[in-house]
Amino acid sequence: MKKKRWLTGFTSLVLLMGLLAGCSGNGSNTSASNNESASSTGSGKSKDTVTLKMWGGVPPESGPQEVIDNWNKEHPEIQVEYVRFVNDDDGNLKLDTAMITGQDVDLFVNYTISHAAKRVESNLALDLGSFSDYNIDDKMGADADSWKIDGKYYGVPTTKSSYFIALNKDALDAANLPVPKDWTWDELREYAKKLRTGSGYGFIQNMEPYVDPIDSVLSQEGYTKADGSSNLDHPLVKKWLETLNAMMVDDKTTPPLGEQLTSKMPVEQVFLSGEVPMLNIGAWLLRSSNNFTDFPRDFKIAFAPVPRLAESADKYVTRGGLGDYISINAKSKHQEAAWEFLKWYADGGMAPMAAGGRLPASKDANQEAALKSLLGEKSDTYDLDSLMYVMFDNTTPTYVRSLPQEVMDLRSQEYEKYFLGSQSLDQTLSAMVSRHNEYLKQNK
Template sequence: MKKKSWVNGITSLVLAMGLLAGCSGNDNSNSSASNNESAGNSSGKPVTLKMWGGVPPESGPQEVIDTWNKAHPDIQVEYVRFVNDDDGNLKLDTAMITGQDVDLFVNYTISHAAKRVESNLSLDLSRFTDYNIDEKMGKDAESWKIDGKYYGVPTTKSSYFIALNKDALDAAHLPVPKNWTWDELRVYAKKLKTGNNYGFIQNMEPYVDPIDSVLSQEGYTKADGTSNLDHPLIKKWLETLNAMMQEDKTTPPLGEQLTSKMPVEQVFLSGEVPMLNIGAWLLRSSNNFTDFPRDFKIAFAQVPRLAENADSYMTRGGLGDYISINAKSKNQEAAWEFLKWYSDGGMAPMAAGGRLPASKDANQDDALNNLLGEHRDTYDLDSLMYVMFDDKTPTYVRSLPQEVMDLRSQEYEKYFLGSQSIDQTINAMVTRHNEFLKQNK
């Protein structure tokens, strides 16, 4: 979770360059689009689009591209993979700002999408009137609007969960949990721990989700406009997780996980640790028996809540994979044709990696078949359907500015590393958040 300060500095510089370029005449409607009278090319040569995304091509994107290219000889698409981390996102931003070939690109967070809109890198899609994003994707799409407009299409249903070794649960006489708390997860981790192995591990991307599950509904600021990072449940999460690290020894100390760069998916799929906090991208590994052979069934549970009251629980989810068209692309009409097709079901092979299409017009049976493939019997289907397809639990999309995400992770890391107390940690988060709020009024 720790961000490299030099990466942040370079990212700010690159985005500032883009903003200056926008001030010199790019209004995000980009006059080059007017030169594209149709999706094809008047010269008779096929248009070539380059789509940048963070998913490995073999985990769905290449099959999607091959299917499109076979049916559309006049518009050919090439897939360019970037790693969805600080360096990878910087590479994408730099490519667009310096005029390299980028026609479509995937935003994985609202904060990244918003910065690209601010820097005039994303096309305002309101110029297209033949596709109703709200109607296609439902009410959850609203959370991806930036200044009241869509600068991309949210294409996937996102799921975050605790993956469980069902065989280990059965051996410990533990049921697959529903509507559970972090205290209950702590008990499970103790009962499932064997020898020197841990009972619970986490992918770093959703690590902080318990905090956001609370503040996304209760507010990141209080009624007086000051920081709410001293909410009692934040302290509850910090102390619970720290106790699991230091007292129970059921989850790795954060320092160990960061320095070892623990391959948590591999550790879980090998059967070494029976519980893993992760997102639906686990499926691209759990369906890969060549690289990750396993002999146990996987069950699924919602990420546990901090509050005792189940009625107040929200889970991270909603829609994701927000695909934008480069405002500088010379092939915007062709890119739009591909994006509509992709969104309405062309993306079905992406389900093999846990990415389910969000559009109401996508064939969900096809997506489910792609999701499970030939390994259907290696999953606990009841819990999978409950976690991935239950619409009763309210969801949120993480929308916190990157600067706030960075400052709070920097402070709670100090707590988990033992260099400051719980009270010092919360006071530091609140102080730094309040400074950010004052600077960004």
Template sequence: MKKKRWIAGITSLVLTMGLMAGCSGNGNSSSPAPNNESASGKAGSPVTLKMWGGVPPESGPQEVIDTWNKEHPEIQVEYVRFVNDDDGNLKLDTAMITGQDVDLFVNYTVSHTTKRVESNLALDLSSFTDYNIDEKMGPDAESWKIDGKYYGVPTTKSSYFIALNKDALDAANLPVPKDWTWDELREYAKKLKVGDNYGFIQNMEPFVDPLDSVLSQEGYTKADGTSNLDQPLVRKWLETLNIMMKEDKTTPALGEQLTSKMPVEQVFLSGDVPMLNIGAWLLRSSNNFTDFPRDFKIAFAQVPRLGDSAEKYVTRGGLGDYISINAKSKKQAEAWEFLKWYADGGMAPMAAGGRLPASKDANQEDALNNLLGDKKDTYDLDSLMHVMFEDTTPTYVRSLPQEVMDLRAQEYEKYFLGSQSIDQTIDAMTTRHESYLKQNK
């Protein structure tokens, strides 16, 4: 409780300071120098940029930085890692508001980006006219615009999938699925379950994606302005997972997973559980045979849909790793030069951690080689290529406000923990959502 109160207090302070910053003056004090000229220090001395990101430095960022620094002695970059969770994002926001060294930073959700824009922390990039983000990144970049403007550059193609133990599938005589439903995944989990082990586990980051795959298309609110969190497929998702947790015992109870902080990547790569819901960052661990030795091939499948209609299905994906320039930075011109280089191919070593460059001008062959390294033979290449490169299923980027994400999670956690019924859960979610909507008209 003490930790929660402390975080709440700091969050309140961050938001208050952000609002004060947004209300003071006209916000132009942090704009680029005229003609985007450098605002650097002493003549002849290198400019040092600080870039904050959530990927461990050894999983690509350090190699990217080292390459840039070798080629650009006049602009040196240092990488600062923050953990991409609530505490880590709060640390980044606090650093920017209190004037610590942050020149570039990576946003991992639209909701985080929006809050930073509202707090005048992310620079409007429209002042730079030498790089066309729409042309470079394609139509999917549009989902990152805020009020019609770019406050960052989306740099990666995002992939979310079910990773499968191909050897376990073969032993159970199960094909690698391409187009499937959550009911079919449930049957796979029952057939793949061995002894007391589970058949399926999930990383908590994409845990709720099935709901957003439905509601991002149908709307989080109905035509009359009331909450759509009682949409029938929301109930379907809740009930399916609850049965898998409590009756089938093919996936861990949510309470067990949260309290144990289950290392799901390690559990999957050790061979104990044959199916894992996760994103492309799995590859930074699956390529690491020193810490995660394995003796099976990994196959890939699309995250299953809740409904029966494949035509209406969208999956989470699109573009990600939205890199912004700090609106308070005095080195915006230099940061822009680095950001363009990074987006157009400098980021290729990031593919080793599953982050494929989105720019049409990036060398995709280099990225694929970095993605697989010398572990190519340990993957089912047909399914990998299908999920990461060939699948044409429409995608969405999660943009639901964090407050709604939180209230929704608080209520479905009570259901999975057994402290309220399915009807009580849906009623609570919709009531709280409608209260939020009224307060934020």
């Protein structure tokens, strides 16, 4: 599978990195910092121009290029170039390869803790504790703590992350259905039945947050039980599997996983075309929904929180918090210059990124400017009350996905077999637990 190939590739790259380190001598952070010329600190007194390469997963036209252009106009002594990588297994492998083989990478964006942790383990991310002029906890608030790795910051979490169900408001109105503020997966299932028209689907999902319902449970209940064994057979894990499979097979209100994977279904396009009325996705949807040239639509979009599996909301948490964890390459020759840019970016320079749904997390960022960028000239095409609720007013606690990549991979490999019909529900739960226990045994 694709994810398995990523892990194999990453392991090979780690071995390659060791060989390269042995050939190149001392590659410590101190050495890299000493190579930083005094002219590249952002003081405006530079003799030579420093050029930084920033790697990120957002298309340049969706905010990054405007951010870079704004910086470059104000800082002729430090110029930044943006390099886009696709935020999937192959794209992340491309980024890791570039760093390990010494290509120009000065700053890079991590989109999950698991990717960031792998890079820290491989000495690819700089410990930001070496800088003392920016208090990440104070700037970003308590949620930043979830991005610490071994008690340290190897990056700055720069955005407020929002995940939600995007809804075709016109379709909801026609079916006389309200926009939910608190609902369960059973209720979403009923919405999908009522919203489905003809042979179409009522609900589709982006693959990135696909498994979030499981993590919303286990991030609180624990991925392991009191005795240290796997908790991947938790009753609500079983409920998620059963519910989604029933929607695929019995209700036919959401695409079978095999169909979605083999067709590489462009879920954003399918939703924005009006073909399917509900989409599970994150705030990056807005970079497409604001783009009427490529994604013309004639309906208003509303927003609902991601449903919960449990009947009670007492312990429910939703994925969110902070994201876009930006690190400095531990091998960069321009760490001081990269740090100057990163501080500026986090404290409001990133405002144009809001056009793609990425709101700045820093307390010192201009939120009014970010909101203006977020909505642009299309505010009348959104249900603003529900948008403000899911992005700002919803008080449901959040979690950041922190499960090791190996466990995410083994879990998805097994539930995919269930959704593809090649193994039973009980076999799937048993296989996930068995493989997870083996992982825990090997990683004590």
